Structure formats: C-alpha cells, structure tokens
Amino acid sequence: MIDTVMIDTIFANGGIDFGKLEGCSVDGRFFPHGWTNGTEVNVLYNIAKNIAGDILEIGPWLGRSTLAIAAGVRDASNAKSFDTIDYGPTSIAEWKELFDNDFSEFVDDDEIVRNIHCTGGSMGALIENIRRAGLLKYVTTFIRGNFLHVPKRDRYSMIFCDTLHDEKEVRSYSAAINTLLAPGGWLVCDDVPNETLGAIVKEYVDCDIVVYSRAFDPYSKFMIARKAA
Structure with missing residues (x-):
C-alpha cells in the first residue's frame, strides 16, 4: 500500500519523527565513498519507498x-x-571544463582521481556500485550530462538534488526543478542546511512543509520540502 500520509507525518511540524523513519534496507558494506550520512540515507529511502510517483536524482x-x-x-x-542524472566526468581535463575549476583542491584525493579515470568515468563507477548492491534494475535510466539540457520525464513526485551548493546554483536550477516537481511532491536538497539558501529555493518552489535536517542531526545538511498542492 502506498503511504504518502506516512511521509507527511515523518516531517510534520517542521521536524523529523525518527520513530517513524524506517532504516534503509541496504547493507552498509555496499555504500561507496560519499558525504550522505545515515540520517540522510534513511530520509531518501523513506520518501522513495512511500511516494506514489516517479523519482529524479x-x-x-x-x-x-x-x-x-x-x-x-x-x-x-x-x-x-x-x-x-550526473555530469560523469572521465578525466581531470573534462572536470576542469565542466566545473570551471582548476582541480587543485582535489588533486590529492585518490578517491576522486581514481573514479573519474575508471572505465566510463564516474558514471561507470556509479553504475558498478549499484550493480554490486543488486539494485541495478531499480534505476530506470542513468543520464550523463547537464540536468538543464538532457531529456527528462514531464513530472516527478520526488526530486533529490545535490547541485545547489551556492546561490548561483540555486537560481540556475530551481525554476526547472519547480516545473518538474508535481504538486504535493517532495524535494530534497543536499547542502541547503538552513534558510540562507532555503529561502532562495522557496522563491521558486511554493512549499507547505520545510524541514532542515541539521536541526536534528548536526552532521546533516538536507532541506526536505513538500511542494504545495
């Protein structure tokens, strides 16, 4: 049974009800290097499990x-x-071109360097990580490119966005996200830990529930919001 009411109650009244937040069912040994912590993993799992419609990451x-x-x-x-959807860089040169970044802050990060140089670049590493966990058939489409320019479905009931790291990116992506997110749908943004960036997101997306996970987990940085119906 689809339980969208459960999602509402988990995030009601500007909080997170951890008593209702089910733990993600993936064995921890399958999770690759990254910055999504346990609270955030469980938030994504619960919304994805209970939402009625399609999902975009x-x-x-x-x-x-x-x-x-x-x-x-x-x-x-x-x-x-x-x-x-991901840029999926395949070399340091491509990284520099895509992100207008000289890569100097990442040059000593073996994890990043290794994964952009593996077969298929970071997108190849992504697909292999999902395959190893036995979840490949549950990802409908892996899309390489700029979110704003690649083909997408017309509407999603959940969008998880990990590209809103500053005001410029929020303003670049939020209008398109609003168009794709169905009324009543859930938007989860990484690196939007408080109203500093969250208020800008809300300029584009009319939200009737907004929760900042850092208020409940000091190591978390999600904005969790429901678009008004």
Missing part, C-alpha cells in the same frame, strides 16, 4: 544516495520509475 556522484533511493523503489508496494 540530480548529482549522484558514486551512488550513496542512489542506493538509498533504489532500495526504496525496490521495497515499495507500487511500481515507479527512477532516473538519475
């Missing part, structure tokens, strides 16, 4: 968040599509 990197969402799709009582 923007910026999966190596797939910690992707595993949580795919497990939710697997464990749900209803069928849904799950699309994930």
Whole structure:
C-alpha cells in the first residue's frame, strides 16, 4: 500500500519523527565513498519507498544516495520509475571544463582521481556500485550530462538534488526543478542546511512543509520540502 500520509507525518511540524523513519534496507558494506550520512540515507529511502510517483536524482556522484533511493523503489508496494542524472566526468581535463575549476583542491584525493579515470568515468563507477548492491534494475535510466539540457520525464513526485551548493546554483536550477516537481511532491536538497539558501529555493518552489535536517542531526545538511498542492 502506498503511504504518502506516512511521509507527511515523518516531517510534520517542521521536524523529523525518527520513530517513524524506517532504516534503509541496504547493507552498509555496499555504500561507496560519499558525504550522505545515515540520517540522510534513511530520509531518501523513506520518501522513495512511500511516494506514489516517479523519482529524479540530480548529482549522484558514486551512488550513496542512489542506493538509498533504489532500495526504496525496490521495497515499495507500487511500481515507479527512477532516473538519475550526473555530469560523469572521465578525466581531470573534462572536470576542469565542466566545473570551471582548476582541480587543485582535489588533486590529492585518490578517491576522486581514481573514479573519474575508471572505465566510463564516474558514471561507470556509479553504475558498478549499484550493480554490486543488486539494485541495478531499480534505476530506470542513468543520464550523463547537464540536468538543464538532457531529456527528462514531464513530472516527478520526488526530486533529490545535490547541485545547489551556492546561490548561483540555486537560481540556475530551481525554476526547472519547480516545473518538474508535481504538486504535493517532495524535494530534497543536499547542502541547503538552513534558510540562507532555503529561502532562495522557496522563491521558486511554493512549499507547505520545510524541514532542515541539521536541526536534528548536526552532521546533516538536507532541506526536505513538500511542494504545495
């Protein structure tokens, strides 16, 4: 049974009801390097499992968040599509071109360097991580490219976005996210830990529930919001 009411009650009154937040069903040994912590993994899993419609992920990197969402799709009582979009750089030169970044802050990070140089670049590493966990069939489409320019479905009931790291990015992506997110749908943004960036997101997306996970977990940085119906 689809339980969208459960999602509402988990995040009611500006909080997170941890008593109702089910633990993600993926064995921890399958999670790759990344910055999504346990609270965040469980948030993604619960929304993906209980939402009625399709799901979009923007910026999966190596797939910690992707595993949580795919497990939710697997464990749900209803069928849904799950699309994930990433730039998927395949070299340092491509990274520099895509992100207008000289890579100097990452040059000593063996994890990043190794994964962008593996077969298929970071997208290849992402797919392999999902395959190893036995969840590949629960990701409908892996899309490589800029979120704003690649083909997508017309509407999603859940969007997880890990590309809103500053005001410029929030303003670049939020209008398109609003168009894609169905009324009553859930938006989860990484690196939007408080109203500093959250208020800008809300300029574009009319939200009737907003929760900042850092208020309940000092190591978490999610904005969790429901678009007004």
